[in-house]
Amino acid sequence: MELYWYYGFRGMEINSLQLKTLKLKNYQFPENENDLEILAPYLHHLEISGELHDLKCRLVDVSSIVNAKLIFSIACIKDIPSFYVGDSCRDYHQVVYSLVQNNLQKLCNATELTMGTWFTEFKGVPVSELNCKYLTLVLHMKKFNMYGVAGLLRASPHVETINIELETTLMISRCNSELLDLANGDNMDLLSGVPSVEFHNLKKVKIVISSEACLKDHVKRGFEKVSKLSEFLLLNAPVLENFFIISKRRRCETCSMNCLSQYLSRLADKLLGYPRSSTNAAINFQE
Template identity: 75%
Template sequence: MVKLLSGCPALETMELYSFIGFHRLEINSLKLKTLKLKDYVRVGGNGNDLEILAPYIQNLEISGEDLECRFVDVSSVVNVKLIYSFLCIKGIPSIYVKDCCHEYRQVVNTLVQDNLQKLCYATDLTIGTWFTKVMYMLQFKGLPVSELNCKYLTLMLHMTMFNMYGVAGLLRVSPHVETISIELEYTLIDDFLVNDNSCCNPELLDLAKEDNMDLLSWVSSVEFHNLMKVKIVISSDACWKDHVKTGFEKVSKLSEFLLLNAPIFENFVIISKRRRCETCSMNCLSQHLSLLADKLLGRPRLFTNAAINFQE
């Protein structure tokens, strides 16, 4: 890797997929501006994290599973896409000691805190499902999270798995955001993942507390003074006739929360990415989203002239 970087002084973009063999990536090139990392493979499940030292990188994208990533220096980054996840210790090979679970979770939470602090000056930020759970736990425990300066926030979420309070908490530390895009995906495998038992008992107890919480009280006295546009895009390869009730309710509550707290709001767009369902032979996704748009039109909002549109 060192020879590759030193031998290609004009290199502008680096993309690494299913890579292995190092735990520190140091890039000091002034030319290299884009770094994309996908599916980092940890040798033998040894728990070592991946350190990234890239002070001149402007575009950073990281995706994959079971990835413990630490930002040492990404001070020039402008566009960031973080859709990776990290397993609870219960879901990692048996070389880990179960008694260390609580301490282990604290380490992961601290790591996320530090990484978000390093990204606080990025203007375009994309966050995945796993971060919403971690954000909820951080704020539920009263741990500080650095204020973000992003103007464009994209959330790439699984319909039934994202934590609504974690999303709201992320919005609370993003007071400068002007445009929010929420891309929700629902697949048949999501039902299996929701019932997955890989989480430890303390994590399940923390997440269960959200069932008894009110969103407005959880994120009280929040106004998005710069928020003007919201776009919600939902795609699905499963039938909506008998599924996603919980996920749909979360989207509805989150949408109402945004409308109630954006004084200069201009445009709210809901987009369905599938027209006809092969299971029920109906436009079940479009029907649900059209009802959501009608529901939002009838809800109170700070700026009554804000446009709410549904698109297929």
């Protein structure tokens, strides 16, 4: 079942044994309504995507979920004039933190998880241990929070494959609370600031960039974060076999150069000099 640009109802209870997939895109929450609660104990695949102007989705029972994709983006309540009153921004973020923690707990037994940049913005949200084996992170190069990414990785000790898909699309405006968390996370040293963790099952890491933006004169900070994240993984994956860096664009229409491949090629060369815990790990650059 797929619902796009839907509006109005406050609960979904799915007891069918045959319905295995639910996709929700661009849900619009009515003003002053309660959370959208989802109770679907036999569902195997769940996808929530699009623009959520007010995150109120609560997973009540999704105990059979195998594959979950949470790749939506969230606007601060300050961007919703009909909802915003005074200092409610701070209270809104606390509610969102609680929902994030609850929903991830409900997905702890999923084998495959795809998470968007939205999760990394929630600095300090405790995450219960996940049984995920295949983890995909769809991140905005400038906007993802290193602290949030580290927390999600630390909660995924059973992961076997990590895919990191980076984009450089235009960002929506951020409130002061989000900008502060982002700055604090960016300044974090993963190697010394994150408790020791080893990914004993991690064999494959893949970083893919298919950006349409010109990278010649900007996103330097984003590549620094990607470099830190890559070094963190190399140092903590003792059975790692392959680390792929993939460029999906050959020529930039803005600078008429292959700026994306040039950046990624330099990143690959840099990673070759990093220490790694696996003696069999190979760094591969592809375009």
